[in-house]
Amino acid sequence: MAEFLIETIGLPIWLAWTCIAGLSAVLILNVIAGGALVFIWAERKIAARIQDRLGPTRTGGRFGWLQSLADGIKLLAKEDLMPDGADALLFRLAPYVSFCASFCAFIALPFAFDTVGQRLNVGVFFVVAVLGLEVFGVILAGYASASKWSLFGAMREAAQVVSYEVPLGMCVVVPVMLAGSMDLVTIGEKQAGWATNWFIFHDPFTFIIFWVYCTCAIASVNRAPFDLAEAESELVAGFHTEYSGLRWSFFFMAEYGSMFLVSALAAILFLGGWNGPIPVSELLGLSDGVSATDPFALRIVGCMNLFLKATAGVLLMMWIRWTLPRLRIDQVMTTCLKYCTPIAAAMFLGVMLWQLFLPGGLVAGSFRAAAGVREGWLEQSYRKESADEESLSVKTLSRHVFEVSR
Amino acid sequence: MNQASFGISVSLFASIDWHGFFFLLFAAIACVAALMVVLSNNVVRMALHLVLSLGATAGLFFLAGAEFVGAMQLMIYVGGTLVLLVFGVMLTAQTQLVSLRTPAGDRVIASILAAALLAVLVQAAFSIESWQKPGQGMVSAPTATPLGMALVGVRVDQHAEEGLLAPKSGYLLPFEIVSVHLLVVLIGAAYLARAKRRRVPRPVDLVASVDSVEPRSSGNSSTTILSGGSE
Numbered sequence: 042m043a044e045f046l047i048e049t050i051g052l053p054i055w056l057a058w059t060c061i062a063g064l065s066a067v068l069i070l071n072v073i074a075g076g077a078l079v080f081i082w083a084e085r086k087i088a089a090r091i092q093d094r095l096g097p098t099r100t101g102g103r104f105g106w107l108q109s110l111a112d113g114i115k116l117l118a119k120e121d122l123m124p125d126g127a128d129a130l131l132f133r134l135a136p137y138v139s140f141c142a143s144f145c146a147f148i149a150l151p152f153a154f155d156t157v158g159q160r161l162n163v164g165v166f167f168v169v170a171v172l173g174l175e176v177f178g179v180i181l182a183g184y185a186s187a188s189k190w191s192l193f194g195a196m197r198e199a200a201q202v203v204s205y206e207v208p209l210g211m212c213v214v215v216p217v218m219l220a221g222s223m224d225l226v227t228i229g230e231k232q233a234g235w236a237t238n239w240f241i242f243h244d245p246f247t248f249i250i251f252w253v254y255c256t257c258a259i260a261s262v263n264r265a266p267f268d269l270a271e272a273e274s275e276l277v278a279g280f281h282t283e284y285s286g287l288r289w290s291f292f293f294m295a296e297y298g299s300m301f302l303v304s305a306l307a308a309i310l311f312l313g314g315w316n317g318p319i320p321v322s323e324l325l326g327l328s329d330g331v332s333a334t335d336p337f338a339l340r341i342v343g344c345m346n347l348f349l350k351a352t353a354g355v356l357l358m359m360w361i362r363w364t365l366p367r368l369r370i371d372q373v374m375t376t377c378l379k380y381c382t383p384i385a386a387a388m389f390l391g392v393m394l395w396q397l398f399l400p401g402g403l404v405a406g407s408f409r410a411a412a413g414v415r416e417g418w419l420e421q422s423y424r425k426e427s428a429d430e431e432s433l434s435v436k437t438l439s440r441h442v443f444e445v446s447r
Numbered sequence: 448m449n450q451a452s453f454g455i456s457v458s459l460f461a462s463i464d465w466h467g468f469f470f471l472l473f474a475a476i477a478c479v480a481a482l483m484v485v486l487s488n489n490v491v492r493m494a495l496h497l498v499l500s501l502g503a504t505a506g507l508f509f510l511a512g513a514e515f516v517g518a519m520q521l522m523i524y525v526g527g528t529l530v531l532l533v534f535g536v537m538l539t540a541q542t543q544l545v546s547l548r549t550p551a552g553d554r555v556i557a558s559i560l561a562a563a564l565l566a567v568l569v570q571a572a573f574s575i576e577s578w579q580k581p582g583q584g585m586v587s588a589p590t591a592t593p594l595g596m597a598l599v600g601v602r603v604d605q606h607a608e609e610g611l612l613a614p615k616s617g618y619l620l621p622f623e624i625v626s627v628h629l630l631v632v633l634i635g636a637a638y639l640a641r642a643k644r645r646r647v648p649r650p651v652d653l654v655a656s657v658d659s660v661e662p663r664s665s666g667n668s669s670t671t672i673l674s675g676g677s678e
Contacts, residue, residue: 055465058465059465128489128491128492130492131491131492131495134495161514162514162515162517162591162592163514163591164520166515166518166519166522166591167514167517167518167521169522170519170522170526171518171521172520172525173521173522173526173527174521174525176526176530177526177529177530179494179496180530180533180534180537181491182531183537184533184536184537185491187499192537195537196534196537196538198531199531199533199534199537200534202530203527203530203531206526221590231634260669375528394472
């Protein structure tokens with residue numbers, strides 16, 4: 042797109058790149074902010090329905106669809122309080138640290154083929170690394186608030202996130218191994234075609250590890266049943282007890298942004314990314330299977346696919362949040378260290394062995410393995426025959442060696 | 448007139464080099480934040496400045512096209528080490544750590560060490576014959592792949608003519624040594640942090656064992672054992 046601005050409109054190079062960078066940033070910002078608006082409304086409605094209530098019904102006419110906007114205006118108008126003993130600089134800075142981490146991770150997240158802020162060779166790694174920085178904002182908030190509830194919440198969050206990064210990393214490595222690349226665009230493209238090409242259906246191990254990933258992702262974005270950092274029945278509101286108004290809403294935008302991010306990451310890593318379950322465009326002959334030459338409309342469809350999958354992931358998180366009770370801290374640690382990590386390690390090993398022995402899937406893989414055995418057998422017999430023709434001594438020697446080796 | 452001024456402004460703006468700009472920005476942030484780490488008294492403030500400094504260094508890595516190293520920097524130092532540091536500060540007593548006073552002797556030793564390191568780094572920086580200008584060294588080639596290949600013993604960036612699998616060409620041995628070392632550290636940490644088993648039997652167990660042999664022993668001995676166990 043920058044090339045278009047440079048060549049057609051005639052903008053200088055630096056201005057064109059600045060425009061494109063600004064445009065990408067604004068688009069990503071709108072994904073987070075607009076997504077937060079929609080998801081907060083959806084969470085209210087879903088929570089209400091699960092608890093046999095109606096939720097917001099009046100704001101904005103039917104279904105209360107303007108409720109999040111009204112909430113936003115209320116938050117803007119709220120007084121911005123700071124406790125007396127608080128560390129002013131860190132207290133003010135903490136929400137932005139959280140939000141920036143969430144925002145930066147979106148830079149490397151592709152929404153469709155080649156529709157990515159910055160395509161990175163190590164995209165998966167970058168996203169996971171930057172997502173881990175979000176906890177720093179929470180810790181700073183907990184420390185700077187000068188409140189023991191905030192401090193307890195932050196300590197729980199730190200322990201939880203640092204522990205859950207281990208199984209999360211193991212789960213993320215599996216699709217990387219299957220695709221042979223850490224580039225998120227490549228990983229998504231490897232799953233093009235029918236839904237059976239998705240990595241979740243690659244083999245039984247990936248199917249199990251997908252659910253381990255879901256568990257760890259919910260824990261790493263600090264959602265119920267892992268929301269010990271803001272356990273409202275024990276810690277008032279946890280790390281954001283002392284926050285109000287816009288700063289408080291920044292924490293929530295970061296949380297909803299991270300929820301969407303881990304769901305989109307799950308969609309790209311396991312659920313085919315921007316590829317639909319049925320390759321409609323290829324069946325209709327719209328694309329020749331090479332996505333780089335796709336028309337613009339196909340990218341839009343790809344974006345919609347990814348958004349649908351990621352939204353489904355976010356809705357799943359909401360369903361879990363309003364269904365399961367909160368775990369205790371020892372149960373959280375047990376889940377991580379005694380269940381998620383060993384299961385992830387075992388599944389990682391299983392996928393590795395599967396890739397080694399059945400690289401083409403169950404049916405084709407066994408077929409190919411048989412063919413490989415037959416080729417080896419043919420080669421061996423051919424060598425024996427050629428040895429026959431050479432000389433008797435060589436033949437007897439080789440037979441002798443063969444029998445000895447047997 | 449307009450045309451000329453537009454041309455001048457275009458040539459002026461075309462000279463704006465985003466690579467140079469961001470290099471200077473990140474470098475300035477890294478240096479200033481590192482200074483603030485030294486000059487600050489509060490441990491958590493120090494950690495925050497260290498985050499800024501290390502994050503800016505990661506930015507420099509990204510700018511140079513070394514995305515893997517940059518992400519590694521973020522994950523290990525900012526996301527791991529510093530979170531644990533602040534976590535430790537929050538767990539321990541905070542009053543002594545809010546205003547740290549460095550003794551003068553420590554300051555002298557630290558400045559000598561820092562000056563020595565600075566001298567080495569400056570010497571190394573000026574011993575490079577030709578620095579590439581920012582932006583010229585940008586490569587679109589993947590950076591993580593050669594790193595991984597070199598770690599398992601294949602230097603794809605060098606030795607192309609002498610065969611990729613030439614012995615002693617990669618870093619397989621150092622990689623393995625570091626891996627085993629880290630494993631030892633992990634096991635050692637788990638050993639140190641394990642739950643200690645009680646050596647002394649609990650009084651309840653002693654009473655139970657005494658009760659089970661009650662017919663052969665007198666009540667007097669059972670009370671002495673009980674008192675001995677509960678000491």
